[in-house]
Amino acid sequence: xxxxxxxxxxxxxxxxxxxxxxxxxxxxxxxxxxxxxxxxxxxxxxxxxxxxxxxxxxxxxxxxxxxxxxxxxxxxxxxxxxxxxxxxxxxxxxxxxxxxxxxxxxxxxxxxxx
Numbered sequence: 207x208x209x210x211x212x213x214x215x216x217x218x219x220x221x222x223x224x225x226x227x228x229x230x231x232x233x234x235x236x237x238x239x240x241x242x243x244x245x246x247x248x249x250x251x252x253x254x255x256x257x258x259x260x261x262x263x264x265x266x267x268x269x270x271x272x273x274x275x276x277x278x279x280x281x282x283x284x285x286x287x288x289x290x291x292x293x294x295x296x297x298x299x300x301x302x303x304x305x306x307x308x309x310x311x312x313x314x315x316x317x318x319x320x
Contacts, residue, residue, distance in 0.1 A: 211237045211256065215247040215275065216264035225262060243267045244275030257285035263293045 212229065214222050222240050229236060239258070241247045244267060251257070265272035272293055280286065 209235050209237060210259040211239065213247065213250070213258040213261045214238060214240045215242075215244060215261060215267070215272070216240075217242045217267045218264070221264070242269075244270030244272060244278070247275060248278055251279075251283065251285055257288040259289065261289055261291045263291055265293055 214225055216222055216225075226238055226240075229238065236259075239250065241250055244263075246269075247261070247263075248270070263272045263275065270278075276291075276293070279291075
């Protein structure tokens with residue numbers, strides 16, 4: 207079985223550490239790439255040949271947040287149909303963020319074919 211790649215796009219070192227630890231303890235054979243914001247993730251995706259299998263995407267980040275990343279990514283990115291994206295956010299009852307995530311997800315799922 208081929209090794210797969212997970213791209214973590216999150217500005218929280220604690221979240222990144224716990225995610226990597228969880229994946230290692232689950233025994234998954236994967237390469238993990240960490241990037242601290244959406245702009246770095248888009249640059250990485252443009253420069254790399256291989257598309258990640260999974261992107262774990264934070265919504266609240268500096269420079270380029272998850273919403274802006276999704277907006278740019280869904281404009282016909284080369285990895286769009288090959289990569290599963292899991293967006294996460296601590297909402298704390300913020301209805302505006304919830305509806306924005308749903309709108310972003312609808313755009314993403316309309317373009318992706320599984």
